[in-house]
Amino acid sequence: MTAPAPVPASRRVLLAAPRGYCAGVDRAVIAVEKALEQYGAPVYVRHEIVHNKYVVQTLERKGAIFVERTEEVPEGNIVMFSAHGVAPVVHEEAARGKLATIDATCPLVTKVHKEAIRYANEDFDILLIGHEGHEEVIGTSGEAPDHITIVDGPHDVDKVTVRDESKVVWLSQTTLSVDETMETVDALKTKFPLLVSPPSDDICYATSNRQAAVKVMGADSDLVIVVGSKNSSNSIRLVEVAKDAGAKAAYLVDFASEIDETWLEGVTTVGLTSGASVPEVLVEEVLEWLAARGYADVEIVKTAEEHITFSLPKELRRDLRAEAAELVADK
Numbered sequence: 573m574t575a576p577a578p579v580p581a582s583r584r585v586l587l588a589a590p591r592g593y594c595a596g597v598d599r600a601v602i603a604v605e606k607a608l609e610q611y612g613a614p615v616y617v618r619h620e621i622v623h624n625k626y627v628v629q630t631l632e633r634k635g636a637i638f639v640e641r642t643e644e645v646p647e648g649n650i651v652m653f654s655a656h657g658v659a660p661v662v663h664e665e666a667a668r669g670k671l672a673t674i675d676a677t678c679p680l681v682t683k684v685h686k687e688a689i690r691y692a693n694e695d696f697d698i699l700l701i702g703h704e705g706h707e708e709v710i711g712t713s714g715e716a717p718d719h720i721t722i723v724d725g726p727h728d729v730d731k732v733t734v735r736d737e738s739k740v741v742w743l744s745q746t747t748l749s750v751d752e753t754m755e756t757v758d759a760l761k762t763k764f765p766l767l768v769s770p771p772s773d774d775i776c777y778a779t780s781n782r783q784a785a786v787k788v789m790g791a792d793s794d795l796v797i798v799v800g801s802k803n804s805s806n807s808i809r810l811v812e813v814a815k816d817a818g819a820k821a822a823y824l825v826d827f828a829s830e831i832d833e834t835w836l837e838g839v840t841t842v843g844l845t846s847g848a849s850v851p852e853v854l855v856e857e858v859l860e861w862l863a864a865r866g867y868a869d870v871e872i873v874k875t876a877e878e879h880i881t882f883s884l885p886k887e888l889r890r891d892l893r894a895e896a897a898e899l900v901a902d903k
Contacts (some may be wrong), residue, residue, distance in 0.1 A: 596678030658713020702745030807847030
């Protein structure tokens with residue numbers, strides 16, 4: 573008697589929740605849009621407002637001009653500082669350049685800046701856990717350059733030196749892997765037993781929540797797709813977390829068109845999430861792409877509720893075009 577053919581397992585998508593925009597990103601993107609509405613183009617933005625290719629391209633089409641250096645902005649114009657924050661020297665550059673400014677720094681990044689200033693004023697050595705060269709780390713370091721040492725993961729701990737082991741505190745970039753950050757903290761505490769922790773965790777709620785959802789989702793996924801840009805720290809971390817959680821493979825893509833169909837070979841369950849700077853439209857496009865290939869069954873993996881919102885930058889309540897003109901006239 574011939575055995576019946578095995579019934580193929582149904583294909584499904586596990587969709588992480590929460591995912592996508594956090595409150596700080598939403599605030600920053602709306603701030604650019606509002607500035608363009610109120611003041612007209614161009615509005616200059618120093619560095620990408622958030623690390624997402626689609627968002628930047630969309631705002632460019634509306635009249636935003638992204639620059640890497642403050643000096644690139646012609647005097648008498650408006651410049652916005654990105655959600656990642658900037659060092660005090662950048663504010664000084666804008667003043668010298670006769671520019672009106674809008675500060676779209678995420679309030680959770682601003683919190684870390686204030687902690688750095690406070691501990692520097694108390695003459696602590698500050699060990700900033702983060703990635704060398706990342707805009708957020710550059711901005712935080714600039715608040716207290718003589719007091720801050722960057723620690724780029726557990727492998728950096730051995731070479732860290734401090735002036736007084738009784739006055740050492742750790743702070744962190746807001747978009748890191750929660751697990752790796754705590755591994756670094758544990759290593760630092762072993763080396764410096766009197767290490768002080770910040771009053772509250774520096775890793776932002778959105779980063780933590782998205783990683784927690786991916787841990788649950790990734791454990792049941794053959795393949796995890798993270799929608800996000802290559803320069804997005806929190807998106808890169810989601811790929812790492814998915815693999816650590818047990819996903820056989822995990823990839824980062826900006827758009828559905830970047831997905832390689834060979835990734836689906838032998839895959840029954842696809843996990844899907846997006847970084848904190850990714851608009852939902854990009855996730856919907858991936859869902860449509862997957863549905864067209866037989867992955868139409870979508871299950872939500874929900875691990876947290878998010879209700880946090882931030883008010884828009886106060887500078888949007890002023891006539892910045894007039895202020896910029898006055899700065900030029902005062903010259």
